[in-house]
Amino acid sequence: MSFPHLSEVLKILDGALRSNATMSTNYAGLLADKLEQDGEREIAIRIRERLARAPTAVAHAQDAAGLIGGLPVDSESRLDTLDISKPPKGSVHLCLPGGTAKRIDEFLQCVKHYDRLRNAHAAMPLRMLLYGAPGTGKTQSARWIASELGLPLLTARCDTLVSSLLGQTSKNLRRIFDYVEQRPCVLFLDEFDALASARGNERDIGELQRVVIALLQNIDALSDNTVLLAASNHEKLLDPAVWRRFPFQLPLPLPDAVLRKEMWESMLGSYAPDSLDWHTLTVKSAGATGALIEQVSLDAKRHAVLDGRAVVDDGELFRRLSLSFALVQGHSPASLSDEIAWLRQWDAKIFSLRELARLYNVSTRQINHFVQGEHGNAGKPTRKRGAQGH
Ligand SMILES: Nc1ncnc2c1ncn2[C@@H]1O[C@H](COP(=O)(O)OP(=O)(O)OP(=O)(O)O)[C@@H](O)[C@H]1O
Ligand SMILES: [Mg+2]
Structure with a gap:
């Protein structure tokens, strides 16, 4: 027998076990939304009532999850390492060839029905690599996916990320992934080939490799049901270690x-x-x-x-x-x-x-x-x- 929305329930539990009220309340909010979509309005209302009674500190944490503040920053430069947006459903215009649109739709179905797929032992990590020439709509597709899922889009540009992490501990990186793990969202790693070129670069090779390896390890440690998108203009530069981490791979062609x-x-x-x-x-x-x-x-x-x-x-x-x-x-x-x-x-x-x-x-x-x-x-x-x- 399958238990609907097990992912959200487990995330709420994870939050409680880690004394992370932000995580628990974020996922309780998502659970209420999903139950409402299933027609369970009464239960959704009861969950939301309970959330409304959360102490003020937690409510503020929820505001942060509502994408106002609380972004992880680079500890030296104090610059935000993540850019955050919440494109409303229907606001992103995307034109893709039928086959490409269908594959994105399949990905969305896998996200929406992750628990059902996992119960059938047929789930795949929700990770998609978008690749193609500049201007073919990779970033636009990421925005579209986030808007269709009704989730915030958290964008980290890998080139700035890698350089901002040089000479730093892996703490900054950990902060980003912790932040992502605590709320329902789509993590978008843009300019992903920065990782590949970093691997081949002779200057500071040891240091760069350390950062790249740390980034790949953080990706591996993400829960399988966290939606991760990555975009690259130079897919030929990406090595098999990178491709392996993305069960969904989507080439974006020039429009016919x-x-x-x-x-x-x-x-x-x-x-x-x-x-x-x-x-x-x-x-x-x-x-x-x-x-x-x-x-x-x-x-x-x-x-x-x-x-x-x-x-x-x-x-x-x-x-x-x-x-x-x-x-x-x-x-x-x-x-x-x-x-x-x-x-x-x-x-x-x-x-x-x-x-x-x-x-x-x-x-x-x-x-x-x-x-x-x-x-x-x-x-x-x-x-x-x-x-x-x-
Ligand atoms: N397939 C598409 N459908 C709708 N709009 C598109 C499409 N491709 C590009 N555009 C438009 O062109 C602009 C640039 O597209 P986008 O940023 O998604 O390209 P990209 O593939 O991410 O490029 P880059 O590799 O330079 O980051 C967007 O503002 C978008 O409106
Ligand atoms: Mg782009």
């Missing part, structure tokens, strides 16, 4: 055409003009990450608002997309003629002479001179509006 269209639609929202050629926009943004699409959409929207328009200008949107690709490819047009030359070679059909003249607010003849390199200084177009560089 269907997803790019979805992203443009949602990120432009009501700012998309009726005349917009979605097909061309989708095709021309091949290779873009979600971050780039978001950036271009925001830029174009800002431009529209400042220009007093309710929708973005199609040509301006393509111009900003094209210039963002230039930057990504390490090409930053230094002058207006460079910029125009880049746009022409990117797509001479979208950026016809007439369209360029409109966008840069100069005559077609001037653009023509410009393109053909026939202009002297006198022929240099003067921009009257918009077209700020990136």
Whole structure:
């Protein structure tokens, strides 16, 4: 026979045995929430009433768990080593390919039904490694998972963590993991490859390795039902010792055409003009990450608002997309003629002479001179509006 919510009951007991009222009250609160979701409203109310009668000191501890204060700090720098947020359910927008979304959903199911799975001896530690190019949505996915679970997201950046721990005892690290263990939350280790590069770094190798090993040991010591996410841009740097610790592994690919269209639609929202050629926009943004699409959409929207328009200008949107690709490819047009030359070679059909003249607010003849390199200084177009560089 299975006992529902055994995890929470055991955590409440752990808290009591360790004289840790924060831990007990945090998990009692979670137990009440879960019972309420199961339709056991009366019992949930009784638990909450009991919690409300907790002594003031404990109530304050609960406030800390409510994410106001009490974060573990680095004992020397006094800087917070954990960043804390609680994205509300439905507030995080995430576009992922069907297969990827399904795997995240499976992970969520494993978290939600952990006790049932454990009773069937089928539970796995709730640890997922997200990996993929910068801007593909790793951090966004972590926020989404936390929001779906209704849990706070506690983010530690491994690069700062490792360097802040050099020359320190492992006490700081222990503090973070103690803090995490005391409350229902999602621990997110961002920039996880910092661990891998630390392992290969020759400078301070002994010291770095000590920190890295301590970090891995702390991960091992976490309860299996603590939700742990880690993100890496350089999965090839991660060694098998790291991979082994994550039963769930999720590659985040660049968005395909269907997803790019979805992203443009949602990120432009009501700012998309009726005349917009979605097909061309989708095709021309091949290779873009979600971050780039978001950036271009925001830029174009800002431009529209400042220009007093309710929708973005199609040509301006393509111009900003094209210039963002230039930057990504390490090409930053230094002058207006460079910029125009880049746009022409990117797509001479979208950026016809007439369209360029409109966008840069100069005559077609001037653009023509410009393109053909026939202009002297006198022929240099003067921009009257918009077209700020990136
Ligand atoms: N798949 C996606 N769905 C929705 N938004 C996305 C997606 N990918 C990226 N974004 C948007 O781009 C921005 C950057 O994404 P995010 O921070 O998640 O990237 P990342 O993979 O963590 O990058 P990095 O490796 O640089 O940390 C976010 O603000 C998010 O809104
Ligand atoms: Mg990130």
